[in-house]
Amino acid sequence: MLRLAAACLASGLALTPLLTRPLAAQTSGPTLRYGMMEDPDALDPTLARTFASRMVFAALCDKLVDIGPDLKPVPQLATKWELSADEKTLTMTLRPGVRFHDGEPVNAAAAKFSIERHLKLPGSQRRGEIAPIDSVDVVDDLTFRINLKQPFAPLMAQFTDRAGMLVSPKAAERLGDKFASGPVCAGPFKFVERVPQDRIVVERFPDYWNKDQIHIQRIEFRPIPDTTVRLTNLRAGQLDLLERLAPTDAPQVARDAKLKLASTYELGFQSVLFNTAKAGSPIADPRVRAAFELAIDRAAISQVVFNGEFLPGNQWVSPKHPDYVKDHPIPKRDVAKAKALLAEAGQPKPQITLMVYANSEAPQVGQVIQAMTREAGFDVKLQATDFTTALDLADKGNYEAYLYNWSGRPDPDGNTFSFLSCKAPLNYPRYCSEGADAALQAERGSVDPEKRKAAWKALADKVLTDRPGVYLMHRKLLWAYSPKLTGFVPYPDGLARFTGLTLN
């Protein structure tokens, strides 16, 4: 037996050449170790879809514009932009003298290439986000013009995320659909290596346009899925910064002098979606859906499951958001009214299956909803599934109610259009209303704040009465970090900004 073990050990050691890291030239300077919740998918801004990959892109790939604290676009790679009077042409001017990590210039031709790549690369996840773009023209070295098929108000907001990331045309052409194996962008850090499930390493780009504000030499992104383990690693000094701290751990971190806490509310929402087209299900009756909402106390859910850290809400944006429709405040819990509605619908004891993700928190939210709605007469059964199964069932319409989260987008269009317009890809409730569709077209049709405000109001009037779903609350995004790290600013898109960060 000992010999077997010894032989194994020897063979293990014989494999060591496979184990050595392909280290790039190490230069001195602090390394930031970032604990993330999940391992990102492909590191290609055109193909990626996960929140985790957006986090890495924040270091790798600069965008045409960034969002400011007020969610309005601020210059990044583009310094100027102008929308034509008919809102069908957007002219953008790039920052001069900017280079990609491979030394190629960031110019209008590269911008045209990147936007067209987002539109045309097979399997692009960006195409839908910027589908109204008809063509891109190079005006001069640094100026390009985007021609739209129709006015598209959320365009600038799309450019604050992956659709606005520029990639080096030379590298993209060389690597083809393998671009993710060595992404070349124009962000503050360049790609060094990736070991799936273990780490992604990026290194300071010496020719970055804003290099004076980058004080960190390397960043190691380390996926550690379990929140407790992630926090323990921060305490043990193995991490400098971690994302998505569990709300129940927040008070403990706040008390700890050796740790710091930062937070902001998300741009997305937590909701219960209803399958309005489910034949034979009580949930297809709008009165039953109204009763369901009346039976719920949102603040209590936040209190019980999330330590009161999450913000109760009833719309696609939080009550703190500038586009929140104030005419529709959060309805109060009213069990008597809920019972009356159920009686009116002839469904005093409706049975409903609520699909939840099998993680640590969602089933708890489900249980609280179950207990609350029971008082009104509902009999809610919980069905815990993994993410992909839930999406598959929702896609096929094999569900009644679905506890659904959306990470959110800077423009409310990103929280509504794909969910609420007829036959949209994320319209799991199979909701279709002329009024809602008209409102959605109106908010997209113009950047005029007054017109958009009226559109949001019209949408709320319709959707909050039809209830294809019930918006419950908005998560608080929590980061914990070592006091050695200074300059950390939480952004509502949940992504860290590495500019201005220092690590002593």
Add this chain to the structure above:
Amino acid sequence: MLRFIAHRLALAVPTLVLASMIIFALQQLLPGDVATALTGEERDPEVVAFIRQKYHLDEPLPVRYAYWASGVLQGDLGESVRLQKPVSELVLEKLPVTLELACLAMLVALVIGVPMGILSAVKRGTWMDAAANGVALWGLSVPNFWLGILLILLFSVHLGWLPASGYVPPGENLVENLRSMAMPAFVLGNAIAAVMMRHTRAAMLGVLGSDYVRTARAKGVSPLRLVLRHALPNAAIPIITLGALEFGQLLSGAVLTEQVFSVPGFGKLMVDAVFNRDFATVQGVVICTAATYIALNLAADVLSAVVNPKLRRA
């Protein structure tokens, strides 16, 4: 001996084919496919259709298996759709990590389990026997996840002796590598040591009561020599068999322990692949695990034959 090994190797081929077929079919029972998982919440129907077509997801099951199998025969395990990386590269990256962790855990199990088993058999009925049994019971009952967190709290957070996570390849720094592997290896080895101890004890008790041991004792053989030279080799066979089985289990990845200590091994790769319906990766890991398992069982048989010449004739 050579014929014996060749015979066993020939049997391994149908086993591998069967294993790959079963796992391929089982995966189809999961709702959703890689196109669903990959496009996730931001789905675009055209992208879904593109991915389905690119990876032959719309073809019937036998056709897809044929695609996969023909690739394997040409040494191509396919590509991880999620990571856009060849599965063979992923496996080669993770296998050494898992192998090292498994070996170290086995070492821990042997160093704790076998001596304790011998001791409790020799000192049967004494306080030492009771203590050894108590330790074994503890090892079997403590959940890995919980023990892992406790160890991190003690050795990393409070004492600061060992890193809480972060794998360092041995080729880069052997000392750091062993430091990063110490806790996960202990957690895994601890549970196996308990089983090891119980089996060693039972086997030793059987052998110690046999005639030839009594004869040897009557001839005045020293107690140490009696146990190590006369009794242990005969008691070793069930221990070797058990060791090979446990080792095989370790190779399929220790999901929870890898999760706690962020060890980038097979377990994490496999779990992520299943959740993302990354079938090519799951297939690749299963095939490699199955092959290693078969090789280990063969090694155990050979080793048993070395320890016990009677088995060589079989």
